[in-house]
């Protein structure tokens with residue numbers, strides 16, 4: 001069930017935590033849309049000749065900066081080169097400041113049937129600290145307007161672990177998100193990336209992230225609240241009402257091939273990964289003037305594929321199928337790491353089912369990165 005990802009690399013302003021690829025200059029926007037339609041043609045066979053797109057995802061950057069005409073241009077090209085399932089999940093990431101009543105009506109009239117709205121917080125000082133382009137009032141209004149326009153499939157992004165005197169603001173953020181009755185939430189712990197304003201401030205001692213225990217407590221609060229509101233944690237940072245998982249992201253985590261278009265996008269065809277150059281002018285020039293997508297190809301070794309499967313599956317509620325890992329990817333964790341697997345279970349960090357599926361407990365999810373790393377090293381040794 002392959003998916004299509006389109007990266008829209010433009011933002012009104014740079015958020016202080018974000019190291020995704022984007023430009024704050026709109027000068028190349030229409031040329032880049034044209035280049036995306038060309039790339040659709042150039043890479044129509046990337047996933048093989050016989051497939052139907054089950055999901056389409058506009059990510060960014062800020063895809064809600066695309067005009068109705070630009071979206072139309074892209075959809076026309078998609079339908080010219082690909083078959084799209086009639087019930088395809090078509091998601092657009094949107095920023096609250098773009099979601100006016102007119103804009104949501106426009107989006108509702110397009111093929112887009114799922115919105116992922118980047119709220120981050122309902123607390124004004126936190127939005128300002130992060131340099132978001134919207135107010136707390138706009139955060140709430142964006143969701144309500146989208147619902148009024150008929151969008152049922154809505155996800156909101158929130159960030160926790162933001163410096164604060166106590167946990168009350170995070171508690172209020174969660175309460176507000178639940179009050180909006182959105183079927184899907186993505187909640188991320190603030191990470192300080194070196195090449196961002198927060199990263200540079202941290203180096204100079206001008207930004208102090210909260211201690212790990214503070215962030216861990218907020219993650220625990222999140223899990224408690226999620227459960228009491230009837231949501232499922234189907235991936236470490238992703239929560240939904242029953243049946244409302246993101247089909248697009250779930251397919252990534254299951255290792256299903258996908259095609260990613262636009263600068264900085266990744267693609268996966270089952271054996272290799274392709275990384276498109278994260279540079280808007282070079283991408284546009286190469287695609288439009290030379291009909292070439294500037295990209296590097298990384299052939300995945302069996303170890304790479306096993307590591308990727310471990311990294312993604314361990315974060316999901318479905319867990320890591322140790323039989324699949326051993327039979328299809330050549331890594332026998334039960335044989336080589338029996339002691340560590342027992343240690344994880346004795347500490348209450350993971351469970352191992354009778355059919356050999358390893359799943360992290362809530363306590364274990366707090367240590368997901370360390371546990372994955374530990375299993376990674378072993379994978380390398382056994383290769």
Ligand SMILES: C[S@@+](CC[C@H](N)C(=O)[O-])C[C@H]1O[C@@H](n2cnc3c(N)ncnc32)[C@H](O)[C@@H]1O
Nearest residue numbers: 017018020060061062093118157188189190191
């Ligand atoms: C890259 S943005 C793209 C969507 C859209 N531009 C927006 O701002 O909502 C996707 C999400 O990644 C999360 N994110 C990006 N960088 C992060 C960081 N350093 N720490 C925590 N969350 C981050 C934010 O929640 C954001 O909504």
Ligand code: SF4
Nearest residue numbers: 011014015018060061
């Ligand atoms: S979080 Fe979203 S709006 Fe902010 S810089 Fe990153 S991609 Fe752009």
